[in-house]
Structure formats: structure tokens, C-alpha cells
Amino acid sequence: DTAVSQTPKYLVTQMGNDKSIKCEQNLGHDTMYWYKQDSKKFLKIMFSYNNKELIINETVPNRFSPKSPDKAHLNLHINSLELGDSAVYFCASSPTGTTTDTQYFGPGTRLTVL
């Protein structure tokens, strides 16, 4: 049973294209997140949703738009892809989003923009 799943695992695309990454959790958690791991391996929060409501929106270009159709899904859509968007994107979830909660991560999606 995969707790947090992401698709696709690898995504290679050209500059200027629009792409989406999907995330689903079957843990019944209320809160979901998107993190970006850059080339130096730092993991940084991008977005957080609690019960389909946007909680955190870091200084991410508005080309990135998260969408949460229900609390088990948080998809990430990226418009007009740029070279600098190449990274590994991790989805995560936690029971309630409190600061001591354990977060459960997906396996990551490696995005390469050519």
C-alpha cells in the first residue's frame, strides 16, 4: 500500500511547455504539501493545503499553481516551464498540519527542462 504516491516519477520536457505532477495520499490526512529540492539538495516548502484550503504559498512564481480537488489529492501545474524549474519535487502529507506532526513523503518527481 503506497501511502503517498506521485506521478510521473520522471518528467523530461522542453522550455515553454506546460506540465502537471499529480499527488495522492491514502492516509486520510488533512494537510498536503509540495516541496522543491534544488540542485544543491536543499528541500524548500512551496505550498501547503489543509482540507483543500491553501495555507502556505511561499515566494513561488505564479507559473506554479497547485490544485486540490479533494483532501486526498494535491496536484501541481506548471506553466511556461523554464530551465531553472529543473528539480525534484516532493509531495507530502500530515494528519493535521501541526508543527509536531510527522510528514509522509512521496518518492519524488524528477523534472528536467531542456
Next chain:
Amino acid sequence: GDSVTQMEGPVTLSEEAFLTINCTYTATGYPSLFWYVQYPGEGLQLLLKATKADDKGSNKGFEATYRKETTSFHLEKGSVQVSDSAVYFCGMDTGRRALTFGSGTRLQVQP
């Protein structure tokens, strides 16, 4: 701003060696601190955590103590195994329902 700094890797050890991975943080207040581990091809998993000063988190033989005096949360294990080979991430809560992480330290344990 809030940040986490951990030692550069890779760290290469022989089986049964002692492990220390250093982690320090910068934050206002006293955030909860975490160690997550990422095995090849998998997502991050919580290894241990500590929510207040002087707390010790422990799991699977790994330990880390929350030291507010030195703003540190170093990860230790007395005797590593080949199966401990992974990338280890130190993290802290930002007080805004999200975590901030260090850059990860790759551990390679040789038989």
C-alpha cells in the same frame, strides 16, 4: 531567516563504525527538530524527532539530542550497518505548518 545547516557528504564508514552527522539550526524561539531518512528510490521517512530543549529522539539505534545552547541536533549511531546507507535530512518546523530542511548527508556503509 530560519535555516538548517548539516555536514556535507558523502560520509563513508565501515560496518559497525560510530556515526555522527552534524546539524545546526537558526531560528527564533525553539522549533521542533526532526531527522528524516531517504532510502534509494523512496520518499523521505521520519527517523526521529524532538519537540523541546534537552529532549532526546531515538529510533532504530539512532539518537539525537536537542541542544538549545549550541542550537544543534546531531545524529548519532553507535554501530552502523550496510542497511543504514541512505541520505539523512535534518529539519525543523517553521511555525507555519511546514518544515525547512538541510541539504542532506549521504551515508555509505561498506561491509
